[in-house]
Amino acid sequence: MRVEVGFREQTATTYGFIDLWRRTFSGVPFQQFTATGTQITATYGASSYGVDVQGRWEPIPHLSLDLSGDWQHDVYTDFGSLTGLVLQRQPRLQFRLTPAYD
16 A cells, blocks of 8 residues: 655745655565575565655756655564564665755
8 A cells, every 4th residue: 555645846946845655565575595595485564654855946047956855664564573673774764965056
């Protein structure tokens, strides 16, 4: 399931949006090989919600400043002892500020 709502705005010198979202997954395959060569397979679920932000400001022609980033909260569901723990390899908060001159 995926639900997303947001707001977008654009003027002559600015552009931006903010999106709020919620996602749930189930039946995600998992495979791991242990040090002894044993293969572990399973399925799990995940529950996520967060905010995506992007903006651009052009104060003068050819000069711009972009901001983009997100915050998210992701946890395992239906995965034994890992249920409720934060998903691996998913940063909780990240932002980028990028100046440019064309």
